Amino acid sequence: MVLAAGKGTRFSSELAKVLHPAAGRTMLRWVLEALRPLGLERVVVVVGHQADAVTAEAEAARLDRLSTVVQAEQLGTGHAVRSAVDSGALDGIDTAMVLPGDVPLLTPEPLRLLIETHGRTAATLLTARLGDPTGYGRVVRDPDGAVARVVEHRDATAEERAVDEVNTSIYAFALPSLARELARLSAANDQGEQYLTDVIAPLVPEGVGAVVVAGADVQGVNDRVQLAAAATVLRRRILERLMRDGATIVDPATTYVGAEVAVAADAVLLPGTHLEGTTRVAARATVGPDSRLVDTVVEEGATVTYSVLTGARVGSGANVGPFTYLRPGADLRARSKAGAFVEMKNAVVGEGSKVPHLSYIGDAEIGRGANIGAATVTVNYDGYDKHRTVVGDGARVGSDTMLIAPVRVGNDAYTGAGSVITSDVPDGALAVERTEQRNIAGYAERRAARHERDREAAGDAAIRPPPSEPEG
Ligand code: UD1
Ligand code: CA
Secondary structure (H helix, E strand, O other): OEEEOOOOHHHOOOOOHHHOEEOOEEHHHHHHHHHHHHOOOOEEEEEEOEHHHHHHHHHHOOOOOEEEEEOOOOOOHHHHHHHHHHOOOOOOOOEEEEEEOOOOOOOHHHHHHHHHHHOOOOEEEEEEEOOOOOOOOEEEEOOOOOEEEEEOHHHOOHHHHOOOEEEEEEEEEEHHHHHHHHOOOOOOOOOOOOOHHHHHHHHHHHOEEEEEEOHHHHOOOOOHHHHHHHHHHHHHHHHHHHHHOOOEEOOHHHOEEOOOOEEOOOOEEOOOEEEEOOOEEOOOOEEOOOEEEEOOEEOOOOEEOOOEEEOOEEOOOOEEOOOOEEOOOEEEOOOOEEEEOOEEEEEEEOOOOEEEEOOEEEEEEEOOOOEEOOOOEEEOEOOOOEOOEEEOOOOEEOOOOEEEOOEEEOOOOEEOOOOEEOOOEOOOOEEOOOOOOOOOOOHHHHHHHHHHHHHHHHHHHHOOOOOOOOOO
8 A cells, every 4th residue: 555645735836735746756656666666566656635647647657457546535544544444446455565655765674574574463563773863753662672562753751752753654564453443443633643653652562563674765755855965865875886897977966867867888978967757878879067957868879968858859869059959759760860959849860860950850751861051940830830841862042041941941952041942942953042242332431421520410419418308
């Protein structure tokens, strides 16, 4: 049972707490990923606050045998578990694990340990000793060291607050015993909630054990300060995994790689690189410095420098940047180039073709081996609709060409610099659209003379300040 119905008041957020992301995954998703390798018989996610969105996120994990149960009112962690049990979603199960949805650092290891230790007792708690246990439920043990009960921080006495062993909110239970005690829960506590922790004391006669694990991986995230701290740990784990698998990460402190990103061996990430979503970087490709790639594919040996790419593809050996913006559907084929101050969207740049400087290429298809001169614009939008531009293989588009779409520049065709191309250019032709140049001889000299004459005529007036406005 994963408890994910709470609002997360301490987040002060419109968004349900478990849907907040850390290092490229929501907190809920991190927890479900920790469960994935355990081969559990069923996974029941208790949803409530923003139930539809949380359900969608749980289902997106595509865990086998996952179902959700709605806790209509969030009356506490005990009530959440009771909702799951009463729903019938756990019928036929005799041992159940309970976890909160706000432990993104969780890994499978402490859960395996919990499952192994639990055996036939009524309950087993996963506990940890924390340097600063503030906010957590404390595990109160009797003089023999056996677990006696759990007391919430806000209900604890000063003596109990001095206990540094905390309840991680991860437990294994004998389900029939748990169900019986859930039915007896009261809400007589500081928060007026039905606490799951209150089932522990009455289960002691049937056997309650505890497994103490290192605190780092089982810490709950209750606010955005803790979220940021967790994200830092997760990010470091991702980078270490990638480095161990052969990626070079020059400066882990300034490199941000999301959980779903793939970086191949011998790829190089330079400082200030952000890889997000489903981005993939292939072998021998170099990304950075200072680049942000979202849902982008970078093929073998390509380079991306000081650029922002979303939903783009950079073919093998292609070069992007510096200062390039590639938007969804930008598709650079092998050995092509998108250079400085170039923006592209929904555009194929054929093998070996180059768009080196200061251009906008949108809704376009550029063939192989073409060159697009500096400051070329595909004028794709007429205020109503978007239109396509096609540039053929080997074409040479002159600098500052406006390609008014829909339009086609043929194979091996040319356009003269500064032309506004409104109709198709046949294969092999040169299209020039501009007035003849006139040279006016002696212009500079005549202009200087005129300026001198004007100054003399004006006398001192020219250097006196203008008269101030009369008052009134
Ligand atoms: C809980 C424990 C505390 C423990 C700590 C560990 C209780 C009463 N307290 O406190 O002993 O030290 O976790 O991190 O259990 N939820 C629901 N429905 C509800 C209320 C909560 O589904 O009605 C879910 C939340 O979405 C969350 C989880 O249960 O994922 C834990 O709730 P939270 O409010 O974070 O509990 P803590 O105060 O952290
Ligand atoms: Ca919590």
